[in-house]
Amino acid sequence: MLPTLYKDSTYIDHYGNLKTGHIAIQDDLIQSVYPIEIDPLKDHRFETVVPSSSYLIMPGLMNCHTHIPMVLFRGLGDDLPLSEWLHTKIFPLEDKLYNEAVYFSSLLGIAELLHNGCTFFSDMYFFVEEIAKACSVAGIRANLSLGLMDPKGDSGLHQSVELYHQLKEAGNQKISFFMGPHAPYTCSPDYLEKVVMTAEKLDTGIHIHLNETESEVENIQAEYHCRPIELIKQVGLFKRPVVAAHCVFTSEQEQMILRDHTVLVVHNPSSNCKLASGIAPVNQYLKMGIRMAIGTDGAASNNQLNLFKEIHLASLLSKVSEKEATFFPHKLFYPLLCQNPASFFFPHQTYGIQPGGRADLIFIRKDYSHLFPQENLLSHLMYSAQGNEVEHVMIDGKWIMKDKQILTFDEKAIQTEFTKIYRDIAKC
Numbered sequence: 001m002l003p004t005l006y007k008d009s010t011y012i013d014h015y016g017n018l019k020t021g022h023i024a025i026q027d028d029l030i031q032s033v034y035p036i037e038i039d040p041l042k043d044h045r046f047e048t049v050v051p052s053s054s055y056l057i058m059p060g061l062m063n064c065h066t067h068i069p070m071v072l073f074r075g076l077g078d079d080l081p082l083s084e085w086l087h088t089k090i091f092p093l094e095d096k097l098y099n100e101a102v103y104f105s106s107l108l109g110i111a112e113l114l115h116n117g118c119t120f121f122s123d124m125y126f127f128v129e130e131i132a133k134a135c136s137v138a139g140i141r142a143n144l145s146l147g148l149m150d151p152k153g154d155s156g157l158h159q160s161v162e163l164y165h166q167l168k169e170a171g172n173q174k175i176s177f178f179m180g181p182h183a184p185y186t187c188s189p190d191y192l193e194k195v196v197m198t199a200e201k202l203d204t205g206i207h208i209h210l211n212e213t214e215s216e217v218e219n220i221q222a223e224y225h226c227r228p229i230e231l232i233k234q235v236g237l238f239k240r241p242v243v244a245a246h247c248v249f250t251s252e253q254e255q256m257i258l259r260d261h262t263v264l265v266v267h268n269p270s271s272n273c274k275l276a277s278g279i280a281p282v283n284q285y286l287k288m289g290i291r292m293a294i295g296t297d298g299a300a301s302n303n304q305l306n307l308f309k310e311i312h313l314a315s316l317l318s319k320v321s322e323k324e325a326t327f328f329p330h331k332l333f334y335p336l337l338c339q340n341p342a343s344f345f346f347p348h349q350t351y352g353i354q355p356g357g358r359a360d361l362i363f364i365r366k367d368y369s370h371l372f373p374q375e376n377l378l379s380h381l382m383y384s385a386q387g388n389e390v391e392h393v394m395i396d397g398k399w400i401m402k403d404k405q406i407l408t409f410d411e412k413a414i415q416t417e418f419t420k421i422y423r424d425i426a427k428c
């Protein structure tokens with residue numbers, strides 16, 4: 001089949017600059033990008049030509065720390081600190097989960113991601129085969145991991161190995177798998193060593209919560225006489241690529257460890273604010289050249305899965321916390337939500353809107369009043385957009401959402417099933 005041409009579009013190029021031009025997509029890849037002054041129809045043939053002047057086209061956003069099925073617990077246990085929230089609300093509810101509950105909750109969460117322009121998420125949870133099933137139905141890209149905790153013993157490690165092979169055999173190229181030790185305060189150093197050995201055997205990465213609250217850092221220090229990131233360095237965790245969620249309280253020494261290894265630090269400002277954990281030192285991370293991305297965390301502690309809102313908050317917090325308006329400028333939207341995570345999760349792929357780039361794209365309508373004047377669209381993405389301006393979503397060159405309608409599953413039917421499950425689990 002000949003390529004499809006998206007004509008007269010505004011787009012963000014692979015350097016993060018705003019451009020106008022024509023984008024040709026063939027199968028799952030961007031075939032060519034033509035400058036606006038060239039008419040590709042003169043010398044080339046296309047299957048279809050789609051007038052696209054109403055859109056800002058850019059790579060899909062990447063949500064790098066989620067617990068997707070936790071949409072089921074949205075609004076339950078609000079306004080509590082982390083430890084109380086986990087122990088009195090979340091853990092007892094999680095004991096009641098079952099396959100179908102996780103499957104339908106995952107699809108509901110994925111619907112929210114898609115409506116807000118997200119084409120990839122990096123997740124840690126349980127019932128991973130159900131989350132993977134939901135991803136396959138939806139057609140979304142994901143990195144999944146099974147949450148592991150020490151008291152559950154080696155069964156989680158064995159299960160992770162099985163899941164890794166199962167997902168590989170299922171052949172869905174859009175799903176990858178990492179090991180998911182929950183945190184240094186729920187996994188002992190001995191246990192983490194086994195996690196590293198397993199990750200090495202599978203040649204895969206590790207997703208972990210690090211230094212989320214002050215008290216967890218103090219507890220680790222009291223027990224092991226070093227800080228959590230120093231501890232996990234000693235057990236060899238950084239031999240593998242690491243997704244490090246939170247990193248709110250880090251020492252200079254720990255920051256240098258993060259900088260010197262293959263690490264993606266994931267900043268989750270809403271969750272850190274809502275659980276009153278604190279504000280991560282993101283200016284310091286950026287200054288040091290630590291690779292950073294943004295996550296929403298689960299919907300129980302946010303309570304949204306919207307990266308537009310998340311990065312907006314990240315920028316404002318960064319400025320006000322250090323009373324410095326130049327910090328966290330709008331030009332960070334593209335690197336933090338697109339480029340940095342792509343370079344971490346897909347280091348060997350051509351990325352972005354350029355020939356050979358994967359056609360994981362979102363189409364943002366730019367004729368909303370709050371996006372005028374239209375010259376400043378890069379600034380509007382950070383400071384004015386809400387997320388609901390995303391009209392179409394394409395993954396691997398296929399339409400997943402068109403005119404805000406999800407095409408791969410029946411969103412209304414999922415909402416109905418989800419509500420039944422919610423009543424079953426949360427109300428009894």
Ligand SMILES: [Zn+2]
Nearest residue numbers: 209245297298
């Ligand atoms: Zn988390």
